[in-house]
Amino acid sequence: MRAIKGTNFNVYVYPEDHAPPHCHIRYKGQQAESLVGLPLLNLLAGPVPEKSILKTLQANTKRLMKLWEQLNPTSINQTEEQS
Template identity: 40%
Template sequence: MPIICEFWGFKVYMYYQDHLPPHFHVRGRGTHAVISLPDGALLAGDLPSGIASHIAAWVQENAEALMENWRRARCKEPLLKVPSPKRGV
């Protein structure tokens, strides 16, 4: 499960050939969440207060790169790093 981004004490992962709908996993600060693509909605798990909206904004800023990584993961191709958000929490 490759790490595609790290920020604010969280790591963002995508699994190769993961199930639909398109999504990624966020782990850190004692939590695990599954976030949908391309909208950034919380599908499962939980995030600390205030973080979900920042992650949703990050998804919107990087939707194209995240969806390309989803395509790559489904095809077992190497994943690319996605830029970290510009502001911290």
């Protein structure tokens, strides 16, 4: 599912995807995708994204994390211990 539409890139988050939590950056033109971990924005595969793209991801971290959890509910332990 497309999560962010940029000028020369799009960001996707998929349902029932594999660990760790991540998003896909798909570039316009003949370029491999970058798989970027959430929320650290660590590179998992593909080329190093431009800083401006990473900044867009950083500004949308909460939205991307929320979307990842909605689409991948089994990857998260929803019970947390309250004090």
